[in-house]
Amino acid sequence: xxxQTSDKPLLERVKESxxxxxxxxxxxxxxxxxxxxxxxxxxxxxxxxxxxxxxxxIRQRALKYLPDYLEQFSDNVxxxxxxxxxxxxxxxxxxxxxxxxxxxxxxxxxxxxxxxTTEIDLDKRLLAMNKGLQLMETDLAEFILQEDDWDEPxxxxxxxxxxxxxxxxxxxxxxxxxxxxxxxHLARFARKFLREYFLQADLGITGCNFAVADNGMINLVxxxxxxxxxxxxxxxxxxxxxxxxxxxTMNDAEILDNMLCRSAVGQKLxxxxxxxxxxxxxxxxxxxxxxxxxxxxxxxxxxxxxxxSILQCIRCGACMNVCPVxxxxxxxxxxxxxxxxxxxxxxxxxxxxQAFQELxxxxxxxxxxxxxxxxxxxxxxxxIEHRRIITDQRHMQHGLNNLMMEAIGIGTGxxxxxxxxxxxxxxxxKPLASKGEVHAENFIKPEGSVKGGPGLVGGxxxxxxxxxxxxxxxxxxxxxxxxxxxxxxxxDQKANQ
Amino acid sequence: xxxxxxxxxxxxxxxxxxxxxxxxxxxRFGCDCYLPKDQICCGQPTFNSGYAKxxxxxxxxxxxxxxxxxADYIVGPxxxxxxxxxxxxxxxxxxxxxADKAREVAAKTFEFSQFLWRVLGVENAGxxxxxxxxxxxxxxxxxxxxxxxxxxxxxxxxxxxEMIPLENAHDCCGFGGTFSAKEPEISRQMVDAKVGxxxxxxxxxxxxxxxxxxxxxxxxxxxxxxxIKIMHIAEVLNSNVDESRISYLxxxxx
Numbered sequence: 001x002x003x004q005t006s007d008k009p010l011l012e013r014v015k016e017s018x019x020x021x022x023x024x025x026x027x028x029x030x031x032x033x034x035x036x037x038x039x040x041x042x043x044x045x046x047x048x049x050x051x052x053x054x055x056x057x058i059r060q061r062a063l064k065y066l067p068d069y070l071e072q073f074s075d076n077v078x079x080x081x082x083x084x085x086x087x088x089x090x091x092x093x094x095x096x097x098x099x100x101x102x103x104x105x106x107x108x109x110x111x112x113x114x115x116x117t118t119e120i121d122l123d124k125r126l127l128a129m130n131k132g133l134q135l136m137e138t139d140l141a142e143f144i145l146q147e148d149d150w151d152e153p154x155x156x157x158x159x160x161x162x163x164x165x166x167x168x169x170x171x172x173x174x175x176x177x178x179x180x181x182x183x184x185h186l187a188r189f190a191r192k193f194l195r196e197y198f199l200q201a202d203l204g205i206t207g208c209n210f211a212v213a214d215n216g217m218i219n220l221v222x223x224x225x226x227x228x229x230x231x232x233x234x235x236x237x238x239x240x241x242x243x244x245x246x247x248x249t250m251n252d253a254e255i256l257d258n259m260l261c262r263s264a265v266g267q268k269l270x271x272x273x274x275x276x277x278x279x280x281x282x283x284x285x286x287x288x289x290x291x292x293x294x295x296x297x298x299x300x301x302x303x304x305x306x307x308x309s310i311l312q313c314i315r316c317g318a319c320m321n322v323c324p325v326x327x328x329x330x331x332x333x334x335x336x337x338x339x340x341x342x343x344x345x346x347x348x349x350x351x352x353x354q355a356f357q358e359l360x361x362x363x364x365x366x367x368x369x370x371x372x373x374x375x376x377x378x379x380x381x382x383x384i385e386h387r388r389i390i391t392d393q394r395h396m397q398h399g400l401n402n403l404m405m406e407a408i409g410i411g412t413g414x415x416x417x418x419x420x421x422x423x424x425x426x427x428x429x430k431p432l433a434s435k436g437e438v439h440a441e442n443f444i445k446p447e448g449s450v451k452g453g454p455g456l457v458g459g460x461x462x463x464x465x466x467x468x469x470x471x472x473x474x475x476x477x478x479x480x481x482x483x484x485x486x487x488x489x490x491x492d493q494k495a496n497q
Numbered sequence: 498x499x500x501x502x503x504x505x506x507x508x509x510x511x512x513x514x515x516x517x518x519x520x521x522x523x524x525r526f527g528c529d530c531y532l533p534k535d536q537i538c539c540g541q542p543t544f545n546s547g548y549a550k551x552x553x554x555x556x557x558x559x560x561x562x563x564x565x566x567x568a569d570y571i572v573g574p575x576x577x578x579x580x581x582x583x584x585x586x587x588x589x590x591x592x593x594x595x596a597d598k599a600r601e602v603a604a605k606t607f608e609f610s611q612f613l614w615r616v617l618g619v620e621n622a623g624x625x626x627x628x629x630x631x632x633x634x635x636x637x638x639x640x641x642x643x644x645x646x647x648x649x650x651x652x653x654x655x656x657x658x659e660m661i662p663l664e665n666a667h668d669c670c671g672f673g674g675t676f677s678a679k680e681p682e683i684s685r686q687m688v689d690a691k692v693g694x695x696x697x698x699x700x701x702x703x704x705x706x707x708x709x710x711x712x713x714x715x716x717x718x719x720x721x722x723x724x725i726k727i728m729h730i731a732e733v734l735n736s737n738v739d740e741s742r743i744s745y746l747x748x749x750x751x
Contacts, residue, residue: 010680011682014680014682014683015682018682018686032665035667322667324668324669324671324687324690325683325687327668327687327690328683328686328687328690329683361676361679361680362680362683363673363676364636364669364671364672364673364674364676364677364684364687365545365636365673365674365676366636366637366640366669366673367636367637367640367641368636368640368667368668368669370640371640384544384545384547386547387545387546387547388547388548388549389547390547391546391547391548391549392547392548392549392550392551397547401679405542405543405546405548405551405675406548406551408542408543409543409548409551409552409554409555410551411537412506412537412538412540412542412543412552412554412555412558413537413551413554413555413558414554414558415534415535415536415537415558415562418506418509418537418538419534421510422509422510425510436719437722438719439718439719439721439722439723439724439725440715440716440718440719440725440726440727441724441725441726441727442514442726442727442728442732443711443712443715443716443719443727444715444716444719449716449719451720456675456678456679457678459677459678459679459680459681460677460678460681460716462681462685463677463681463684463685463688463716463717463720464677464688464713464715464716464717464719464720465716465719465720466712466716467511467712467716469510469511470511470513474513475509475513476504476508476509476512476513476515476516476517477504477509477532477534479513479516479517480502480516480517480520480532483520484532
C-alpha cells in the first residue's frame with residue numbers, strides 16, 4: 001500500500017472515524033490501559049528522565065555518525081557471512097528482494113512484522129510479480145489484516161486496534177475456524193494455522209528493531225515469537241530495515257530495548273528479545289543465506305535538516321498512545337501507515353507535502369507526544385516546523401483562513417491596531433451574535449454570543465459559543481486605567497493627608 | 498515590588514473579569530501593578546500556525562512593551578502565553594538586537610498562580626468560595642511551562658471549596674489555539690470528551706489557569722446547554738477574601 005493509505009481529504013477521514021464508534025472506544029480503552037502500564041513499568045527503572053537523556057544521546061550519536069556506523073555494520077554483516085544491499089528508493093529495495101526470491105527459487109515466504117516493508121509495499125508487489133508465490137504475515141495482527149483483504153494497519157505496534165473479536169472471528173471463519181470469539185481460542189487457531197507455514201517456508205522476511213554496528217547483529221523485539229521462527233526455520237532470511245535503525249553497540253541496544261518495551265507495551269521486556277547474525281557454523285537453525293536490505297526511501301531528506309531528530313524514533317508508538325487527536329480519529333484518520341504525532345511529522349518527509357500537507361495541522365500541539373517520547377523527539381515543535389515550511393516557504397495556504405491568519409499577524413504587531421480591535425470588538429462581532437440562554441455562567445453574557453461566521457470564526461462557532469466581547473468601557477484596559485487613576489500616587493499630597 | 502501585568506490578548510478581548518481579579522489579588526499581596534498599553538500578544542496564534550515571518554513584529558513588540566516599565570516581575574494570567582514568553586530566548590537567539598532582551602523578559606515572567614506560590618510564597622490567599630469545583634490543567638502550563646503544583650496548592654486552601662479530581666486530566670481539551678477553528682471536527686470530539694469528564698465529577702465550577710481552554714470548554718458547555726460556572730483561578734482567589742486567613746509558606750517550593 002505504500003505510506004499513503006487514503007487520498008481522501010482529512011475532514012472526510014475524520015468524519016469516517018467518528019462513525020466507527022468501536023474503533024474510538026477501543027483506542028480510548030487501549031490508551032487508558034497503556035497509560036497505567038507504561039508509567040508503572042517506567043517507574044521500576046527509576047530516573048526515567050535520565051534514561052530519556054541517555055536514549056536521546058544514543059540515538060543522536062547514531063545519526064551524527066550514521067554513514068560511519070552503517071559502513072561498520074555492513075562490514076560486520078559481511079564478515080559474519082551475510083550480504084548487505086543499500087536501497088535508495090522503495091523500488092530499489094523491492095527489486096533487490098525480488099531478485100533474491102527468484103535466485104533462491106523460494107515459493108513459500110513467511111514474514112514477521114515490519115513497518116518498513118509496509119512502507120515499501122513489499123507484500124503486494126512480491127505477490128504481483130510472482131504468480132504462485134505464497135506469502136504469509138505471521139504476526140497475529142498483521143496476519144488478521146492480510147486475511148481481511150489487506151486491511152490497513154491503524155497503529156505501528158497494535159495494527160488491529162480498530163478490530164473487535166467478532167470481526168476477527170469472521171475473518172478466521174473464512175480460513176476454516178469454527179469456534180467462538182474468545183481471544184484465546186482465536187489465537188490458538190492462528191498459531192496452529194501459521195505453524196504449517198513456518199515448517200514449509202523456504203524464505204523468511206523480518207524487520208529490524210536495532211542493527212548493532214560493532215558486531216553486525218540484528219535485534220528483534222516481539223511478544224509472539226513469530227520473528228524467531230521466521231529467522232530460525234527458512235534457509236534464507238532477508239532483513240529489511242530503515243537506514244536509521246543503527247545503534248553503535250550491544251550496550252546501546254540493551255538500553256534502548258529496555259526503553260522500547262516499556263514505552264511500547266508497558267512491559268519490562270517483551271517475551272522475545274533476540275539478537276541474530278545468520279547461521280553459526282555447526283548449528284542447524286538459523287538461515288544459511290542472510291541478507292540485509294537497508295532502506296533510505298527519503299529518510300536522507302531529514303538527515304542534516306531541521307527534522308533530523310525524527311530519525312531518532314525507535315517506533316514504540318507511545319506518542320500515539322497519548323495523543324488526544326489519535327484517540328478520536330484513530331490510525332485511519334491520518335491516511336498514512338505512520339499515524340499519530342510520529343506519522344504527522346514523518347509522513348510529509350517520506351511521502352511529500354503534496355500528499356500529507358494536512359497532517360501537521362491535525363494536532364492541538366498539546367505536547368503529550370513530546371513528553372512521552374523515550375528518545376526526546378520534540379514532536380510538537382517539528383509539527384510547527386512543518387507548518388512553517390508549508391506556510392512561509394511553500395506558500396501552500398490559501399483562501400479566507402490564510403487571509404485571516406495574515407490579518408492576525410498584522411493585528412498582533414501594531415499596538416494601535418490591537419487597541420482598535422479591543423475598542424471595537426464588541427461592535428464588530430455584534431452583527432454575528434444572537435441572544436440565547438446562558439448555561440456557562442460567568443462567561444457567556446445575556447446580551448448574546450457568536451454562533452457562526454466566516455472562515456475561522458465559523459470554525460470556532462460551529463462547535464462552541466463565543467461570548468460577545470465586552471464593550472470598550474467594560475474592558476480590562478479601561479478598568480485598569482480608572483483603577484490606577486484612583487490610586488494614591490507617591491508624592492500625592494491629597495493621598496498622604 | 499513592581500509588577501508588570503502581561504494581560505494577554507484573550508483577556509484584553511474577552512475576559513476583563515480575569516484581568517481585574519488578578520490585579521486585585523496581586524495588589525493585596527503588595528504588588529505595584531503596571532499595564533503597558535503597547536502590549537498585545539505572545540504571538541502564538543500565528544507562530545504556531547506556521548506564520549513565523551509574520552510573527553516577528555509581534556515578538557518584538559511584546560518584548561519592548563513588557564520591558565517598557567522597569568519592573569521586578571512580569572505576571573500573566575495564562576500558562577500557555579507565559580510558556581511562550583519563556584521560549585522567546587530560543588526564537589530570538591540569532592537576533593542581535595533582541596536576544597538579550599528576550600532573555601531578560603523570559604527570566605522575569607511568571608504565570609499568576611506560579612508567581613503567588615513560588616515567588617511570593619503564598620499558602621492561603623484568604624479566599625472563600627462555597628461550591629464543588631474541578632480543575633482543568635492546561636497542556637502548555639503543565640508540559641511546556643512545567644508547572645503542575647501551584648494551582649492545586651493554592652486551591653486546596655480556599656475556604657468552602659471542594660475540589661473534585663478530573664478523570665483523564667492529562668488529555669487536551671481540544672483548544673490548541675487556531676487548531677480549534679481550523680480543525681473543528683477533531684476539536685469538537687476532544688472538547689466533548691473533556692465536557693463529559695467534567696460533568697461526571699458533578700462539579701458546579703470549572704477552574705483553570707488558562708483563559709483559552711476556559712473559552713473552549715465554556716463555549717462548548719453553553720452550546721450543549723449544560724450548566725457550569727467558568728472561573729479563572731484569579732477569580733477564585735479573589736472571592737470573599739478575609740485577610741486574616743492569609744498565610745505564607747514556611748518553606749518555599751523548590
